Amino acid sequence: xxxxxxxxxxxxxxxxxxxxxxxxxxxxxxxxxxxxxxxxxxxxxxxxxxxxxxxxxxxxxxxxxxxxxxxxxxxxxxxxxxxxxxxxxxxxxxxxxxxxxxxxxxxxxxxxxxxxxxxxxxxxxxxxxxxxxxxxxxxxxxxxxxxxxxxxxxxxxxxxxxxxxxxxxxxxxxxxxxxxxxxxxxxxxxxxxxxxxxxxxxxxxxxxxxxxxxxxxxxxxxxxxxxxxxxxxxxxxxxxxxxxxxxxxxxxxxxxxxxxxxxxxxxxxxxxxxxxxxxxxxxxxxxxxxxxxxxxxxxxxxxxxxxxxxxxxxxxxxxxxxxxxxxxxxxxxxxxxxxxxxxxxxxxxxxxxxxxxxxxxxxxxxxxxxxxxxxxxxxxxxxxxxxxxxxxxxxxxxxxxxxxxxxxxxxxxxxxxxxxxxxxxxxxxxxxxxxxxxxxxxxxxxxxxxxxxxxxxxxxxxxxxxxxxxxxxxxxxxxxxxxxxxxxxxxxxxxxxxxxxxxxx
RNA sequence: GCGCCUCUAGCUCAAUUGGCAGAGCAUCGGACUCUUAAUCCGCAGGUUCUGGGUUCGAGUCCCAGGGGGCGUACCA
Numbered sequence: 001x002x003x004x005x006x007x008x009x010x011x012x013x014x015x016x017x018x019x020x021x022x023x024x025x026x027x028x029x030x031x032x033x034x035x036x037x038x039x040x041x042x043x044x045x046x047x048x049x050x051x052x053x054x055x056x057x058x059x060x061x062x063x064x065x066x067x068x069x070x071x072x073x074x075x076x077x078x079x080x081x082x083x084x085x086x087x088x089x090x091x092x093x094x095x096x097x098x099x100x101x102x103x104x105x106x107x108x109x110x111x112x113x114x115x116x117x118x119x120x121x122x123x124x125x126x127x128x129x130x131x132x133x134x135x136x137x138x139x140x141x142x143x144x145x146x147x148x149x150x151x152x153x154x155x156x157x158x159x160x161x162x163x164x165x166x167x168x169x170x171x172x173x174x175x176x177x178x179x180x181x182x183x184x185x186x187x188x189x190x191x192x193x194x195x196x197x198x199x200x201x202x203x204x205x206x207x208x209x210x211x212x213x214x215x216x217x218x219x220x221x222x223x224x225x226x227x228x229x230x231x232x233x234x235x236x237x238x239x240x241x242x243x244x245x246x247x248x249x250x251x252x253x254x255x256x257x258x259x260x261x262x263x264x265x266x267x268x269x270x271x272x273x274x275x276x277x278x279x280x281x282x283x284x285x286x287x288x289x290x291x292x293x294x295x296x297x298x299x300x301x302x303x304x305x306x307x308x309x310x311x312x313x314x315x316x317x318x319x320x321x322x323x324x325x326x327x328x329x330x331x332x333x334x335x336x337x338x339x340x341x342x343x344x345x346x347x348x349x350x351x352x353x354x355x356x357x358x359x360x361x362x363x364x365x366x367x368x369x370x371x372x373x374x375x376x377x378x379x380x381x382x383x384x385x386x387x388x389x390x391x392x393x394x395x396x397x398x399x400x401x402x403x404x405x406x407x408x409x410x411x412x413x414x415x416x417x418x419x420x421x422x423x424x425x426x427x428x429x430x431x432x433x434x435x436x437x438x439x440x441x442x443x444x445x446x447x448x449x450x451x452x453x454x455x456x457x458x459x460x461x462x463x464x465x466x467x468x469x470x471x472x473x474x475x476x477x478x479x480x481x482x483x484x485x486x487x488x489x490x491x492x493x494x495x496x497x498x499x500x501x502x503x504x505x
Numbered sequence: 506g507c508g509c510c511u512c513u514a515g516c517u518c519a520a521u522u523g524g525c526a527g528a529g530c531a532u533c534g535g536a537c538u539c540u541u542a543a544u545c546c547g548c549a550g551g552u553u554c555u556g557g558g559u560u561c562g563a564g565u566c567c568c569a570g571g572g573g574g575c576g577u578a579c580c581a
Contacts, residue, residue: 063538129531132516336507454581
């Protein structure tokens with residue numbers, strides 16, 4: 001390997017003409033940053049090595065212009081016949097081919113920053129033609145299925161995923177700076193818990209055990225708080241067996257965190273500071289425009305109780321002591337179906353979700369929820385029948401759900417049993433009793449504040465996208481027709497054949 | 506799940522009331538020493554999503570199925 005990155009030894013060149021490694025010394029964005037102010041016709045004497053895909057080609061006969069795109073952006077390649085090795089081979093490159101180039105940084109007579117091709121090597125052939133160089137891919141389905149193409153031809157897509165990565169990085173740093181420890185808890189749950197949702201099921205052959213993919217990491221994280229990890233968080237992929245939409249993917253990412261000795265007021269402060277910090281760091285401002293509307297994320301966010309908002313937006317002056325008949329009447333007036341076992345708390349929630357939640361834009365913390373619909377939250381210190389729970393509504397969407405955690409094992413058992421009763425009555429999203437979690441609580445959970453933030457929705461906010469599939473690299477889709485499907489992976493024997501060669505090294 | 510819309514060349518899109526399936530880009534061949542989605546000439550490229558039906562004749566109309574989008578429901 002020579003200094004300029006072009007392999008010169010046959011040892012490192014494959015028989016197919018493709019080298020085994022390559023070493024770029026510069027990037028497209030780096031060149032523009034370093035040399036963007038040069039005048040037309042400039043020659044720098046600086047030799048750099050770039051790698052990327054050839055995304056545009058302009059063949060002038062004895063002079064060839066190409067546009068090389070790498071992970072950072074695009075830069076022009078300038079290739080005169082008389083100075084370019086194997087000029088015919090170079091001009092024969094296809095759109096989409098990967099190529100490594102070494103040459104001097106220059107500016108053309110027309111003022112375009114370029115690399116004059118000195119040495120070059122093809123790093124991969126694009127056997128399939130790339131999409132229209134101007135229109136790209138318009139079919140969203142193709143974009144999601146062939147993200148490896150989409151990332152090259154749709155700038156906004158690539159930018160959104162770069163921002164997503166940076167957002168997670170900034171978030172982790174911010175939490176670690178505050179003493180939070182990142183942990184990993186099981187994805188396989190023998191008992192689904194921590195949220196109200198339908199789980200996916202799977203099966204472990206050797207243990208002959210039915211398992212659920214987690215719908216939330218909550219109960220495991222609180223076990224860790226019992227275990228003395230005072231501040232923990234997990235960036236958790238969770239799975240819910242529900243429909244897909246512009247706001248829902250069956251697997252999505254939640255940030256959950258638990259802070260010992262904190263209550264939900266502390267968590268509210270944490271959320272608004274974290275989100276404002278992310279916007280400030282990644283976008284340089286807390287004043288966003290989303291879906292054509294303004295959004296001010298600056299601290300502090302408004303705090304209003306659910307009952308206050310019901311009065312404000314729907315004119316409904318109701319509370320848990322409002323006669324049930326009255327609540328039922330209000331629901332029926334609004335075409336909300338009422339079940340026999342629905343208590344006043346459930347009915348108030350239904351009225352809120354129907355009349356008030358769609359009106360909210362935020363950011364606003366909706367504070368204090370009925371105990372009846374909150375099986376893991378601690379009783380409100382002042383309001384009987386209510387719990388210390390809040391949701392953050394931002395850009396009209398639920399961004400987070402948080403509460404002062406329920407710490408009393410006896411109370412928790414009663415809540416679980418109430419959920420079981422609901423399950424018996426036909427609610428297949430209701431929780432089941434988790435005896436081990438109760439045992440953990442019996443060892444003592446200190447006062448704790450907990451939080452779950454939908455990361456995908458947060459990233460949508462930061463990237464200004466309105467479809468969750470635009471922030472998930474490979475969203476859940478039906479398998480493509482006509483590509484062939486693998487043999488049924490289930491029931492594949494007992495695995496003792498040891499035929500797998502994956503996860504090597 | 507339900508409702509509405511949609512599917513034509515590798516990509517982006519045309520095709521009159523039902524009347525010979527087309528263009529640009531990409532590919533292939535040719536011209537061109539400062540292009541910027543380069544330009545120009547030429548070749549090739551099709552199960553019009555699938556299967557039925559109506560018709561002398563279907564990309565177009567009807568029925569069923571499939572893929573996708575949007576809305577709605579469940580939900581974060």
